[in-house]
Amino acid sequence: MTEKLIKSVERVKNHGEVFTPKRIVNLMLNQPEITAKIDNLSATFLEPSAGEGAFLVEILKQKIRIANDQSCNIKEFDTNALIALSTLYGIEYLEDNVEMLVMNMITTFIEEYTKIVIQQYKGQVNKKVAKSAKVIINANMAQGDTLKRVSSDGKPIIFSEWKTVSGRKWNVQRTEYTFDAIVNGDAPNDNVQGYLKGKSEQLDLFSIDDDQIVDDENVTQYLPVKWVDIYQQRVG
Numbered sequence: 001m002t003e004k005l006i007k008s009v010e011r012v013k014n015h016g017e018v019f020t021p022k023r024i025v026n027l028m029l030n031q032p033e034i035t036a037k038i039d040n041l042s043a044t045f046l047e048p049s050a051g052e053g054a055f056l057v058e059i060l061k062q063k064i065r066i067a068n069d070q071s072c073n074i075k076e077f078d079t080n081a082l083i084a085l086s087t088l089y090g091i092e093y094l095e096d097n098v099e100m101l102v103m104n105m106i107t108t109f110i111e112e113y114t115k116i117v118i119q120q121y122k123g124q125v126n127k128k129v130a131k132s133a134k135v136i137i138n139a140n141m142a143q144g145d146t147l148k149r150v151s152s153d154g155k156p157i158i159f160s161e162w163k164t165v166s167g168r169k170w171n172v173q174r175t176e177y178t179f180d181a182i183v184n185g186d187a188p189n190d191n192v193q194g195y196l197k198g199k200s201e202q203l204d205l206f207s208i209d210d211d212q213i214v215d216d217e218n219v220t221q222y223l224p225v226k227w228v229d230i231y232q233q234r235v236g
């Protein structure tokens with residue numbers, strides 16, 4: 001089946017919207033520096049003009065395989081699959097593309113996760129994992145303008161960091177940062193360059209200081225929970 005790479009001439013003119021063919025995506029992801037990052041379960045990726053998620057979807061598939069390689073049992077795989085997912089971020093300007101992006105990420109996660117649970121572990125899909133995956137995807141895929149760093153409502157784009165609690169491998173702490181703080185933070189210059197050029201590039205997104213955590217009464221303060229309980233969105 002031929003891939004549809006262009007939706008309309010107007011959209012190409014107005015938004016530079018040309019989707020990357022899957023063959024090219026895989027060719028690009030197959031570079032040694034990128035595969036090394038994909039193999040690192042906690043390495044973060046940002047697709048800054050994500051379209052419908054051409055790169056993120058393929059990275060997700062590969063990262064879920066890595067999550068499985070690093071798991072000894074189904075409980076560990078449940079957690080590792082969510083850790084893998086939590087490292088993927090996207091920003092897209094157009095509403096219909098964001099809807100497709102979110103749907104593609106959810107569908108891919110559920111399909112790849114289910115395949116491994118059934119075929120390898122002869123187990124059952126954990127509904128908590130599926131519900132937590134949806135919360136992560138909705139938090140990590142933003143509709144907005146990457147260059148202006150604002151959401152569609154004009155407010156700053158906010159991303160969540162999902163960090164395993166030190167010494168407690170099943171637990172995660174969710175912390176919110178503005179995208180502005182992330183870009184202006186300690187992220188290595190090379191990576192910031194990559195983002196400005198609009199490449200899909202691995203960023204060490206959250207290598208920033210604690211004082212750059214969003215400090216605003218409107219920002220939710222999340223309690224540490226088990227990875228599979230992220231869907232509860234427990235706040236302090």
Ligand SMILES: C[S@@+](CC[C@H](N)C(=O)[O-])C[C@H]1O[C@@H](n2cnc3c(N)ncnc32)[C@H](O)[C@@H]1O
Pocket residue numbers: 015016017018019020047048049050051052053054055091092093094097144145146147148
């Ligand atoms: C060349 S397409 C690439 C889409 C996807 N990364 C891919 O490879 O298939 C560029 C995408 O960036 C979006 N876009 C354009 N300007 C943007 C901006 N300032 N912020 C975020 N997204 C933007 C467009 O709507 C379009 O979907």
